[in-house]
Every structure is written in C-alpha cells, then in structure tokens.
Amino acid sequence: MSAWVPPRYAHHVPPRPGGVEQARVAIVGGGLVGLTAALDLARRGIASVLLDEDDTLSTGSRAICFSQRTLEIMGRLGIGQRFLDKGITWNRGRVFFRDREAYSFDLLPESGHEYPAFVNLQQYYAEQWLIEACEASGLVDLRWGSRVTGVVPRADGAALEVETRSGPYRLDAEWVLACDGVHSKVRRALDLPFTGQVFDDRFLIADVRMQADFPSERWFWFDPPFHPGQSVLLHKQPDDLWRIDFQLGRDADPEAEREPERVRARVAAMLGEGVAFDLDWVSVYTFRCRRLERFRHGRVLFLGDAAHQVSPFGARGGNGGVQDADNLCWKLAIVLQGEAPERLLDSYDAERIPAADENIRHSSRATDFITPKGSACRAYRDAVLELARDLPLARPFVNSGRLSQPAVLRDSPLNGPDEAPRAAPPGTACPDAPILRDGQPDWLLRQFGQGFLLLAREAHPVKMEGLRTVELRDSPRPGALHDHSGLAAARLGLAPGECALVRPDQHIAARFATTAPDPILAALRRARSL
Amino acid sequence: MKLRRDPNLSDPDALYAALMEAHRGLDEAASRRLDAKLVLLLANHIGDEAVLKEALDLARGTVPGQDAAPATD
Incomplete structure (x- = not known):
C-alpha cells in the first residue's frame, strides 16, 4: 500500500491586509483539539474563526489511541462511525518481561457499548474528518497559513495579531480558545508559567509499514532480549502501519538515533531477519508532565497540550484535550446564547484542572515505573515484574501506562444532588448501553x-x-x-x-x-x- | 495507631536467620529485589493502607502525618 499523501489547504487571504476584523470566537490551533472545539461549537450553532499557521494536517501518526470517551464525543459530533470504520479496534493489552509474557489485561470486559475501549488511528485521519465536518457545518471559518504573533487580552475579549502570506491583520475576538499545543504562542504571549516535572529518558517513535501478523493488541515489553535494559511498545494502526516506541535511556544522542540506518537496525532486531518494512515516520522525544495554574484567563481559555502536557504512556494527551473541548464548548455556547452567566466558564477550571492532574499523576507514575531511576526503583520494578508472571497479586502493580479513562468530575460545583446513590454518581460521563x-x-x-x-x-x-x-x-x-x-x-x-x-x-x-x-x-x- | 508495636513473633531469632539465609550468595541487585518482593507480598497480605502508611513513616523515621525527612542515627 502506498504512503498516504496529506491534503494541502489554501492559505487564507485577508480581505483587508493591515485592517481589523471581528469574531465572536477565535480558535488558535487547528490540530485535534482546536478542530474538535470548532465542530462542537458548530453543532451548537456557534460560529468560530479557526487560525492555524500550517496548511496541512499533523505530520506523522502522533496521537494514535482514541479512547472510548473520545469516540463517544466524536459520535455526538457526528463522525464516530468513521473512527470505527477506519480505525483498528482493540481492547486487550499484553505485558512482556524479558523473553516471557508477564500478564495481559482486557480494558473492556463487558459488552453493550457502541464504541470499544480503544481505536488506533493516525491523528491526521481524525483531523481530516473533523475539517470536513467543520466545512460542511458552514459555521467554521478555517483560516490556514495564519500565524498568531501577538495576543492582547481585554475585558471583552482579546486582540490577535495574525500574519499571513498576504499580509498581517488584527482579529478582535470576544473569546479565544488557545488550542495551539505544547509550544502555545498564546500561552507565551500572556507570559504564563507552565511548570512541572521533567523526565530525562529519551524515546524513539518509529512508524513502520509492513505486513505482519501481530494481533490487534497493545504489546509492551520490559527489558526484552531485542532491546535490553529498556522498554518497547507496539501498536497496530490502519494501512499496515505499526507504531513502535523504543525507550532509549538518558544518555542517547537524539541526532544519531534519528539516523534511518540506526532505526532500521533497532526495528530489525525486534522483528527478526528477513522481515521487510519501510520507515514511515521517525521521531526522538523526551517529555514533561506540567500544566498551567489556571486554564481560564478571562476571555482566553486554554485547551489540550497548550494547557497541560503528559507523557504518552496511557494515551492521555489527545484524549484529555478532546475532553477539554467536550467540557468547555457547551458552556461557552450557552453563555453566548444568553442562557447562562459568564461565571459558568469558571467551572471549566474547576472540572478540567482536577482531570488534568489525574492525567498527570497517572502518566508520571507510569513513567516512573517504565524508567526507574536508581537501584531501589529498579529493584521494585523488576520485583513486580518477576512476581507478576505467577502471582495475580502483583499484576495490579505493573504499570506500562494506565490507559485513559474519562475523568469523574466528583467535586464539580455544577453537580446537584444524588438522591439515590448507586452506580454512576454525579460528575460521571453517562455510560452507554x-x-x-x-x-x-x-x-x-x-x-x-x-x-x-x-x-x-x-x-x-x-x-x-x-x-x-x-x-x-x-x-x-x-x-x-x-x-x-x-x-x-x-x-x-x-x-x-x-x-x-x-x-x-x-x-x-x-x-x-x-x-x-x-x-x-x-x-x-x-x-x-x- | 493501627500498626502493632509489641513483639508478635514466637521465634524472632528464627525469622532473622531465615532472612539472612535468603540473602546468602545474592549480589546487591538481587538482594534488593528479594527485599522488594517481600515488601510487596507482605503489603498485599496486610491490605490495610493505614497500617502500611504508618509502617512506611516509621521506617523512614518520620512522625506520621508530617513531611518525610531522613532518619538520623
């Protein structure tokens, strides 16, 4: 199968370069989260202007594990079936230690849900479908090639300085949703601290195109013979694409590790000799777990990686960001429609900050387990893995990533009474049936x-x-x-x-x-x- | 306080000897793994978070409820 070619979108041409335009809602960043927010608002009848500096979809597969809650949200937005049709459905994870399986787990042991625990899919497909739905809604003004270079917050909104190939202009927006990722320009323009824990270990992502008969499961190796002393994660994606994530350790040289021959050697060691494959995308990365102190700053609201960053173990980055949009957009819509006061938006902080903290906590703990620092951490980690093979009691300790679950908004100020407490307390995402x-x-x-x-x-x-x-x-x-x-x-x-x-x-x-x-x-x- | 602080073993010398015997011939890393396994097995058996937290504080030489600080000899 030939490699997929991403579409190119026409650069926006401002009608009056150097002039001033108005928008009720401006969304900065046309990635997974910004596009989800734009479509969610459109479904509620709210128009928005979406600004993205690029003119295409995300490079590489990036966020590939779409959780059940994200799929339900995409279902509400009208594109859930596309994820089911194209994505790789999986419910089971398998953990290996050295040359043997330590244990496996089923993330959706019960049936009776429209969506599975997870669907694996390249992020660019999700973005493409969101763009198509945004365009079809007629309510999203998608402006590609539009770089935000300045943000001046005001009591009644914010002024955005926007640069295009055809010249700059100013966009006065009543509300700004900053969905512009980990390196958020909006966050920097507002000079907001983004602090947390730094992890030193480097990781290598290799997207490999090949014919292989691994099952549709998440496979995680601790200290495997083909990559001793480190961890490896394997995920199946559509189009015969496989995500392999190699832990490289603290001392790895990122430039050398990016060399295709070096990557090919690592993949060959894993797959064995004689397996033909092509490298589709390679990325060497480190990560941090951090967040903004608050996500709402007056009329500027931060979503997704612009607001909080997690390690990739647990699929909590993209899924967390989609849930931010899910949480914010109905609130913004009814505020704009005059059905709720502006203070309703404070509940976005009250609900999504604990959710971000939960994601950060899980992802930090998983990272500590996967990359033990010091001999005591290593001893406990290996003790757990050795015990887990024979003793079920040790298996709950094994942490190769606690996979994304919807946050339960237990302490939300919006929650009302629970007159008959049983299952699903207030703050729970309603279970499907x-x-x-x-x-x-x-x-x-x-x-x-x-x-x-x-x-x-x-x-x-x-x-x-x-x-x-x-x-x-x-x-x-x-x-x-x-x-x-x-x-x-x-x-x-x-x-x-x-x-x-x-x-x-x-x-x-x-x-x-x-x-x-x-x-x-x-x-x-x-x-x-x- | 829920953690027992009175002697509770009929033959402490025998347990001590068994622990020493278990570590015999192990290198540093294997010894640490053995201890870690023991802690995990016993923690699961006890199954009471308050008791475990108290034991952890006591082992760290900290007063329960206060921030952990290194033990002084």
Whole structure:
C-alpha cells in the first residue's frame, strides 16, 4: 500500500491586509483539539474563526489511541462511525518481561457499548474528518497559513495579531480558545508559567509499514532480549502501519538515533531477519508532565497540550484535550446564547484542572515505573515484574501506562444532588448501553442530542422548560426507549421512578429518587451556574 | 495507631536467620529485589493502607502525618 499523501489547504487571504476584523470566537490551533472545539461549537450553532499557521494536517501518526470517551464525543459530533470504520479496534493489552509474557489485561470486559475501549488511528485521519465536518457545518471559518504573533487580552475579549502570506491583520475576538499545543504562542504571549516535572529518558517513535501478523493488541515489553535494559511498545494502526516506541535511556544522542540506518537496525532486531518494512515516520522525544495554574484567563481559555502536557504512556494527551473541548464548548455556547452567566466558564477550571492532574499523576507514575531511576526503583520494578508472571497479586502493580479513562468530575460545583446513590454518581460521563427504539437496536448515548436531558426510568416526568425528557422503559412503549437488556438502568443505577439529569456533554449532573420538578429545575439552574 | 508495636513473633531469632539465609550468595541487585518482593507480598497480605502508611513513616523515621525527612542515627 502506498504512503498516504496529506491534503494541502489554501492559505487564507485577508480581505483587508493591515485592517481589523471581528469574531465572536477565535480558535488558535487547528490540530485535534482546536478542530474538535470548532465542530462542537458548530453543532451548537456557534460560529468560530479557526487560525492555524500550517496548511496541512499533523505530520506523522502522533496521537494514535482514541479512547472510548473520545469516540463517544466524536459520535455526538457526528463522525464516530468513521473512527470505527477506519480505525483498528482493540481492547486487550499484553505485558512482556524479558523473553516471557508477564500478564495481559482486557480494558473492556463487558459488552453493550457502541464504541470499544480503544481505536488506533493516525491523528491526521481524525483531523481530516473533523475539517470536513467543520466545512460542511458552514459555521467554521478555517483560516490556514495564519500565524498568531501577538495576543492582547481585554475585558471583552482579546486582540490577535495574525500574519499571513498576504499580509498581517488584527482579529478582535470576544473569546479565544488557545488550542495551539505544547509550544502555545498564546500561552507565551500572556507570559504564563507552565511548570512541572521533567523526565530525562529519551524515546524513539518509529512508524513502520509492513505486513505482519501481530494481533490487534497493545504489546509492551520490559527489558526484552531485542532491546535490553529498556522498554518497547507496539501498536497496530490502519494501512499496515505499526507504531513502535523504543525507550532509549538518558544518555542517547537524539541526532544519531534519528539516523534511518540506526532505526532500521533497532526495528530489525525486534522483528527478526528477513522481515521487510519501510520507515514511515521517525521521531526522538523526551517529555514533561506540567500544566498551567489556571486554564481560564478571562476571555482566553486554554485547551489540550497548550494547557497541560503528559507523557504518552496511557494515551492521555489527545484524549484529555478532546475532553477539554467536550467540557468547555457547551458552556461557552450557552453563555453566548444568553442562557447562562459568564461565571459558568469558571467551572471549566474547576472540572478540567482536577482531570488534568489525574492525567498527570497517572502518566508520571507510569513513567516512573517504565524508567526507574536508581537501584531501589529498579529493584521494585523488576520485583513486580518477576512476581507478576505467577502471582495475580502483583499484576495490579505493573504499570506500562494506565490507559485513559474519562475523568469523574466528583467535586464539580455544577453537580446537584444524588438522591439515590448507586452506580454512576454525579460528575460521571453517562455510560452507554444498548436500547431498542421503535423496536430497532440503537444506543443510549445516540439519543441524547446536544442539550440538557432528563433520563427517567419507568416514569413520565412533567414537561419542564429547557429540558428534553427521555423515558427508559422496561417493556416496549411508543415514544420511549426500551431498555431490553436492563443494562441502561443498571449502569446508570436507576430504579423505577428515578431519573438522572444529563448535561450537554453527556455527564450526569444529578440523580433524583422521583420526577418531582422542583429539585430537578434547581439542579438544572445549578448546572448552568444560575 | 493501627500498626502493632509489641513483639508478635514466637521465634524472632528464627525469622532473622531465615532472612539472612535468603540473602546468602545474592549480589546487591538481587538482594534488593528479594527485599522488594517481600515488601510487596507482605503489603498485599496486610491490605490495610493505614497500617502500611504508618509502617512506611516509621521506617523512614518520620512522625506520621508530617513531611518525610531522613532518619538520623
């Protein structure tokens, strides 16, 4: 199969070089996170201007592991099926120590979800589909070849200095979403400290094109014979592409390690002689775990790597960024539509900073396990791996990356009461479940739309303003969802007569023992910071 | 305090001897691995985070609840 050729997008030509333009929402950065935010806003009827300095998609496969929650978000945005059709579905991880398997784990032991635990896919495909959907929405003004060179925050927005091939202009935006990555220009323009832990180990990513019969699983080696003393991670991608991630240690020379012959030798040592392969993309990197102190700075909001950075172990970078967009966009939309006060956006900090900290904590711990520093750390690491082979008790200690799970927004100020605590407390992303709609198999999350929703089991709530109601029934009934397997009620922890208030980002805001409207309306106000 | 601080072994000399015997002939790295395995096995057996935290603080020579500081001899 021939290598994929990325599209080139036309550079934006400002109508009046040197002039001033206006936008309600400007998104800086057209990568995975910026494009997700633009599409999410568009789905809510909000137009945006998206500025990206480049004129193409991301180089190399980059973020390849799309988690179930990300896939559900892409489903809500209308492009989930493309991920399923093209991506490599996987649920199982396998860990090897030296020349033997230490253990394996299943990330989705239960069935009854539209999306699997993970889909592997080159980031550029995701970006391409997001761009196509943004263009089709008619609400996203995609401006390629547009570099932001200055940001002046104001009480009512920010002034962005934008450079193009055809000259500079100023864009006065009421709101700015900074999605411009780890080296965020917006973050630098605002001179905001970005601090945290630095890890010294170097890693090598090699994307290898070959015919191979490894299964669709995540394989992780500690200290394998073909790469002694270090770790190796293998992932399958579409188009016969394989991601191999080699730990190189602290003393590796990044220039020498990038040499194709050197990379080829490492890959050949892993695959064995006589296996034909092509190198598609090579990258040598180190990483840090750090974040901004706050993600909201007045009318400028930071998302994704611009706000927080994690190690790649656990697939928490791209997935974390997509969840930032999921969390922020409904809030910004209802603020812009006058249905909520501006202070609702403070909850973006209150909800996504703990989520970022959780991602940083997991990714730092995994890195400490994978790259032990000092003889004591090494002794514990190897002790765990030696015990894990025969003793299940040691396996939970093995940390080759704790794979991305949706954050539970437990302490969110938007959460209302939990009158019947069982499963899925307020702050949880609503679990999916199979249902029947008019007798046809469908999925629970597909029924949610983009607004607030009351999900009631075996009850018929009165009509409440600003709130759509969906009834879950144990037996078929016109207009209701038939919970034929009982999984929806079980996963949501809803007994007959109970209901859950679900936010526009599909998170449970509150749960009620009855469908009496007053507490529900109070929780709905609270979830909008009213 | 949940961690037992009174002697609880019927034959401490025998346990001590068994520990020494287990380390016999091991190099530094293997010895550390052995101790690490013991800690992990026993920690899992105890299964009580408060007891383990108390033991960790005691071993580090720190007062429980305060920041860890190196032990002084």
